[in-house]
Amino acid sequence: MFIQSAERIGGGPIVPSKLLLNGRCLTVLLRTLEAVWPEEGCALLVGGSSADGILRLNQVWPACNRWGREGIPASWGDSDSGARNNNFCLDSREQLAAQRWSRQRQQRIIGVAHSHPTGEPVPSSADQRRGEPKQLMLILSAQRQLRAWWLGEDREVRPVPIDVD
Numbered sequence: 001m002f003i004q005s006a007e008r009i010g011g012g013p014i015v016p017s018k019l020l021l022n023g024r025c026l027t028v029l030l031r032t033l034e035a036v037w038p039e040e041g042c043a044l045l046v047g048g049s050s051a052d053g054i055l056r057l058n059q060v061w062p063a064c065n066r067w068g069r070e071g072i073p074a075s076w077g078d079s080d081s082g083a084r085n086n087n088f089c090l091d092s093r094e095q096l097a098a099q100r101w102s103r104q105r106q107q108r109i110i111g112v113a114h115s116h117p118t119g120e121p122v123p124s125s126a127d128q129r130r131g132e133p134k135q136l137m138l139i140l141s142a143q144r145q146l147r148a149w150w151l152g153e154d155r156e157v158r159p160v161p162i163d164v165d
Contacts, residue, residue, distance in 0.1 A: 015150045016049065018161040019136065021057035026146075026164055032062040033115040033140045040065055040088040042114040044098045045136060046107050055110055055136060055160070061098040066091045087126070088114050111136025121147040123157045136160065 021029075033041035046059035067087040090112065102108050112135065116124075121141040123131070128151065131137055137149040137157065148160040 014053065015152075015158045016055045016136070016160050017053040018163050019055045019057060019138075019148045020163050020165060022165055025057050025060050028060040028062070029113055029138070029146075030140065030144070032060060033113060035062075036065060037115070038117045040067070040086070040115050040117060041140075042088045042090055042112065044090070044095065044109055045111040045113055045138065046098065046102045047110045048107050049110070057110065058107060059102075060113070061094070061101075063090050063094045063098075065089065086118070109135070111138065113138035113140070115140040117142055121145050123149050123151070128155050128157060131155075 029043060032043045035041060042063045042065050044061040044063055045057050046061055047055060047057045049055050065088045067089045095109075099109055112131070114127075114137075116122075116139055119141065121139040123137055123139065127137060127139075131151045133151050133153045133155065135151055137151055138146060139149065140146050146162065148162050149157040150160050151157055
């Protein structure tokens with residue numbers, strides 16, 4: 001896609017100009033992330049991008065927070081607490097299913113959403129380290145504030161405006 005190829009040829013980090021989503025996606029996203037409160041909720045974001053740098057969220061794929069479950073190494077955490085209200089981990093089987101489903105519909109995973117039940121909608125250092133570069137990060141705070149961030153190849157996060165249509 002345009003974002004990956006432009007970063008690969010040595011240009012500066014390219015941040016999407018905005019994220020577009022509809023009211024249905026917003027409702028599904030909020031309900032998904034709030035369903036497990038006070039633990040961190042998570043979801044995969046399915047959509048696409050346009051040549052002018054706009055990301056479009058077409059589908060929210062609710063996911064289970066596997067943090068603290070069997071097979072998740074404790075050393076992966078570095079937050080003050082290893083609790084699920086401060087951490088999340090997506091199930092790899094859910095990720096594969098979502099990727100397969102997306103490809104069949106000529107879409108892709110554009111990022112991950114999660115909640116910060118005890119904090120601000122700003123990526124933590126763990127979010128930056130664990131996140132997939134060149135992908136979107138949507139974070140919902142305890143005050144129901146939703147913010148979007150782009151994680152660059154340099155692991156720095158940059159804000160992305162959200163537009164609900």
